[in-house]
Amino acid sequence: MEIKTDIQIAQEATMANIKEIAKTAGVDEKYLEQYGNYKAKVDLSILEDLKDKPDSKLILVTAITPTPAGEGKTTTTVGLGDALRKIGKKSMIALREPSLGPVFGVKGGAAGGGYAQVVPMEDINLHFTGDFHAIGAANNLLAAMLDNHIYQGNKLGIDPRRITWRRAVDMNDRQLRNVVDGLGGRTNGTPREDGFDITVASEVMAVFCLANSISDLRERLARIIVGYTYDNKPVTCGDLNAQGAMTALLKDALKPNLVQTLEHTPAFVHGGPFANIAHGCNSVIATKVARKLSDYCVTEAGFGADLGAEKFLDIKCRMAGLKPDAVVVVATVRALKMHGGVPKKELGAENLEALEKGLPNLLQHIDNMQNVYKLPVVVAINAFPTDTKAELDLVEKRCKELGVNVALSEVWAKGGEGGIALAEEVVRLCEQPNDFQFSYDLDMDIKSKLEAIAKRIYHADGVDLVGNAPKQLKQLEELGFGNMPICVAKTQYSFSDDPTLLGAPKNFRISVRNLKVSAGAGFIVALTGEVMTMPGLPKVPAAEAINVTEDGKIVGLF
Numbered sequence: 001m002e003i004k005t006d007i008q009i010a011q012e013a014t015m016a017n018i019k020e021i022a023k024t025a026g027v028d029e030k031y032l033e034q035y036g037n038y039k040a041k042v043d044l045s046i047l048e049d050l051k052d053k054p055d056s057k058l059i060l061v062t063a064i065t066p067t068p069a070g071e072g073k074t075t076t077t078v079g080l081g082d083a084l085r086k087i088g089k090k091s092m093i094a095l096r097e098p099s100l101g102p103v104f105g106v107k108g109g110a111a112g113g114g115y116a117q118v119v120p121m122e123d124i125n126l127h128f129t130g131d132f133h134a135i136g137a138a139n140n141l142l143a144a145m146l147d148n149h150i151y152q153g154n155k156l157g158i159d160p161r162r163i164t165w166r167r168a169v170d171m172n173d174r175q176l177r178n179v180v181d182g183l184g185g186r187t188n189g190t191p192r193e194d195g196f197d198i199t200v201a202s203e204v205m206a207v208f209c210l211a212n213s214i215s216d217l218r219e220r221l222a223r224i225i226v227g228y229t230y231d232n233k234p235v236t237c238g239d240l241n242a243q244g245a246m247t248a249l250l251k252d253a254l255k256p257n258l259v260q261t262l263e264h265t266p267a268f269v270h271g272g273p274f275a276n277i278a279h280g281c282n283s284v285i286a287t288k289v290a291r292k293l294s295d296y297c298v299t300e301a302g303f304g305a306d307l308g309a310e311k312f313l314d315i316k317c318r319m320a321g322l323k324p325d326a327v328v329v330v331a332t333v334r335a336l337k338m339h340g341g342v343p344k345k346e347l348g349a350e351n352l353e354a355l356e357k358g359l360p361n362l363l364q365h366i367d368n369m370q371n372v373y374k375l376p377v378v379v380a381i382n383a384f385p386t387d388t389k390a391e392l393d394l395v396e397k398r399c400k401e402l403g404v405n406v407a408l409s410e411v412w413a414k415g416g417e418g419g420i421a422l423a424e425e426v427v428r429l430c431e432q433p434n435d436f437q438f439s440y441d442l443d444m445d446i447k448s449k450l451e452a453i454a455k456r457i458y459h460a461d462g463v464d465l466v467g468n469a470p471k472q473l474k475q476l477e478e479l480g481f482g483n484m485p486i487c488v489a490k491t492q493y494s495f496s497d498d499p500t501l502l503g504a505p506k507n508f509r510i511s512v513r514n515l516k517v518s519a520g521a522g523f524i525v526a527l528t529g530e531v532m533t534m535p536g537l538p539k540v541p542a543a544e545a546i547n548v549t550e551d552g553k554i555v556g557l558f
Contacts (some may be wrong), residue, residue: 079411
């Protein structure tokens with residue numbers, strides 16, 4: 001039997017006109033700005049017009065610590081949205097947009113997989129509606145205005161050696177991590193060290209996804225710190241008068257993008273910061289609109305629950321006043337065996353011993369959601385044909401010991417039909433009251449907040465500030481930024497800051513090497529380990545397999 005690729009499944013699907021999807025969602029045509037027949041932006045005025053409608057139940061889909069074996073978080077999110085509709089619930093999905101870096105690199109896109117995808121898949125994974133281009137342009141406009149200010153006389157007294165704002169491009173390009181620019185004589189600017197971040201790591205992306213309105217976006221952009229003066233005073237985007245023009249570039253991008261699943265469930269796909277370097281959540285605006293238009297809003301946060309879910313709960317929920325009703329933790333038997341020490345090529349064979357060794361990773365994520373955040377949890381086992389009954393029974397037994405039910409999710413193969421058991425458990429959990437709380441209080445000092453995340457979520461012994469971090473900590477608190485939430489930039493492959501420590505490691509400490517403020521986004525970024533804000537391409541990039549046929553059909557995209 002031929003196993004179809006994700007792109008084949010997506011291209012063979014019959015999509016409904018986006019006007020029909022809008023009608024299903026309850027979006028009047030007057031709010032729609034169509035981009036062809038299958039995608040549209042929804043005007044921001046809808047939020048004001050829907051303000052008196054009740055908010056839907058909010059379901060967060062997260063996962064175990066990622067492995068090369070794959071977990072299927074987006075696939076589960078999409079399939080759960082479809083399954084909720086199958087059992088008669090009005091659901092909507094809110095997802096992030098994929099970055100071109102992973103699409104052409106190694107990770108892949110972010111449109112789901114198999115028969116649980118959002119479509120048009122190729123558009124979503126490539127240029128889509130141009131949001132990322134707008135975000136990159138806004139980032140680079142600020143960089144250009146900053147360097148121009150220095151060239152034109154430097155009235156603000158900006159120290160070129162203390163510029164913190166970098167340029168951005170939405171591509172994995174290690175060559176651009178560190179550059180020297182402004183060469184070629186006085187008319188070409190001031191020579192200085194510079195560098196590029198991938199667009200999804202730009203603070204503009206984080207600001208974009210946390211903004212509640214155009215005015216909130218503009219105010220947040222104005223607060224962005226771009227560098228420091230010779231006498232150590234912070235210089236902001238507002239000091240350069242760049243926020244208005246940046247907002248003009250982002251005004252259309254800020255409208256959420258409406259698309260559909262293969263089963264015609266309405267979905268917003270909007271914004272896309274990486275969760276190992278930013279907050280890893282789709283836009284607050286998309287989430288808020290989806291909650292007004294549905295009875296159940298299913299959203300996801302990037303990477304494992306120690307990264308995406310922690311940031312969703314401690315940053316996004318705190319800033320946007322959201323309270324989740326249930327958490328789905330996605331796992332695969334294959335990935336758990338990998339956490340138990342099995343190499344990727346041997347994952348197809350039953351191995352209860354390795355599974356037992358890898359299970360603590362799942363159990364620690366469950367424990368965090370239940371006991372730190374006080375939220376009800378269900379585990380979704382993303383099914384693979386190689387999973388044996390004994391393996392599935394073992395996962396269920398260990399989860400039941402924590403009072404958590406397990407639902408076998410077969411949405412990759414069966415679409416919404418394969419997620420009905422999961423949907424029913426989610427509905428049950430959503431009816432239970434919960435005592436949602438954050439993992440730390442904002443009035444704690446920066447070091448105490450770091451310690452709280454490290455000890456309570458990663459189960460580390462503590463935090464060490466190394467290099468410039470102690471000096472940066474002192475400066476940030478002196479500047480009045482000590483009461484902000486913390487966004488930890490950490491490897492996605494481990495609870496620790498060492499990507500080789502799989503499972504649920506113990507007896508380790510987290511090393512913070514750099515602390516910087518994202519004053520526009522409203523949080524402190526703590527860089528740990530070797531995490532980078534500009535990834536590189538692998539030895540054989542996915543881009544090598546992508547092509548276009550004579551009739552304009554894209555091939556090789558997953």
